[in-house]
Amino acid sequence: MKLFVLAAVAILATGASGQSQAYKCPAKDGQYEDSRQCDKYWECVEGEAKPKLCPDGLVFDPLIRKRNKCDQPFNVECGDRTELQAPQPKGPCPRRNGFFAHEDLTVCNKFYNCIEGDYTEITCTNGLHFDEYSGTCVWPDSAGRQGCKDNANVLKDGFSCPKETQKDANGNLVVHPKFAHPTDCQRFYVCLNGVEPRDLGCQVGEVYNEESQRCDAPENVQGCEDWYKDDPAAASKPTKKA
Incomplete structure (x- = not known):
């Protein structure tokens, strides 16, 4: 009692x-x-x-x-x-809501946006890694993630930005260096901030001049003089003079 x-x-x-x-x-x-x-x-x-x-x-x-x-x-x-x-996990979402890293720890450039357990897989802009502490994509050194595969910085044709820095004629560091394509005179690469590769091309009738780092007339680039000889459309384009 x-x-x-x-x-x-x-x-x-x-x-x-x-x-x-x-x-x-x-x-x-x-x-x-x-x-x-x-x-x-x-x-x-x-x-x-x-x-x-x-x-x-x-x-x-x-x-x-x-x-x-x-x-x-x-x-x-x-x-x-x-x-x-x-937590109430569902699928790849460790919780029902939020932004979460990919379950494969070597995949650092992808993450999940989870809303009530429904998810969308998102890929960071080429060259960036997902950072759980900010919920955004950042440069790899800011994310500080370990064991990442670096496939995000490799183009489909295998090109990746050289680790060596590039300087201009005055000795200044080139922030977005350019590189000629090894087999295609019209195409070239740009490395954004030196690490993020982009495959670009000159307009029809022009080729990339590695010395001036500009698009130029074929006759001004050694080895590319006859690049458009079999292209009627390019033949009608006015050419630049050096």
């Missing part, structure tokens, strides 16, 4: 739910963060607190002025609120 009375007193002290009494609402109605769990918050209406959870993968940001205060973790400073609800 004594145990029963103690139990009844405990129930009255904590409230029927055992939860609403755990948080004391401020005077103003609104949504307030939990002190320990970053994806949990309290909705206060007329002094009564109801516990709420953000959708799995999102966390609560008290600084957001709109009513929906759940956001991506990389946008929120959780501080000491380190606890999270149990």
Whole structure:
């Protein structure tokens, strides 16, 4: 009998739910963060607190002025609120919502955008790696990921940007160096920021001049003088003079 009375007193002290009494609402109605769990918050209406959870993968940001205060973790400073609800994985999504790295740790240039468990696979711009801490694609040295295959910086024909830097006639570093194609006089490569290759081409009637690093008339480029001799359309194009 004594145990029963103690139990009844405990129930009255904590409230029927055992939860609403755990948080004391401020005077103003609104949504307030939990002190320990970053994806949990309290909705206060007329002094009564109801516990709420953000959708799995999102966390609560008290600084957001709109009513929906759940956001991506990389946008929120959780501080000491380190606890999270149990994950609800689905397919390649470790949580129902968010941006997540590819499950193959060697694939650093692809990631998943998960919305309620439905996902879209996204490929970074050539040369970039996905960074989970910012939810964006960044340069590999900023992402700092290990064990990545570097296929993202190799074109279909096998070209990749040389590691050696290129300087102009004044000794200044060339930020976006260019390189002639080994077999096609009309085409050339550009290495954006020295690492991201692009396959480009001159307009019909011109060829790439490696010395001037510009498109030029065929007669001004040794070995490419007759590049358009069998092309009637190119023959009608006016040619540049050196």
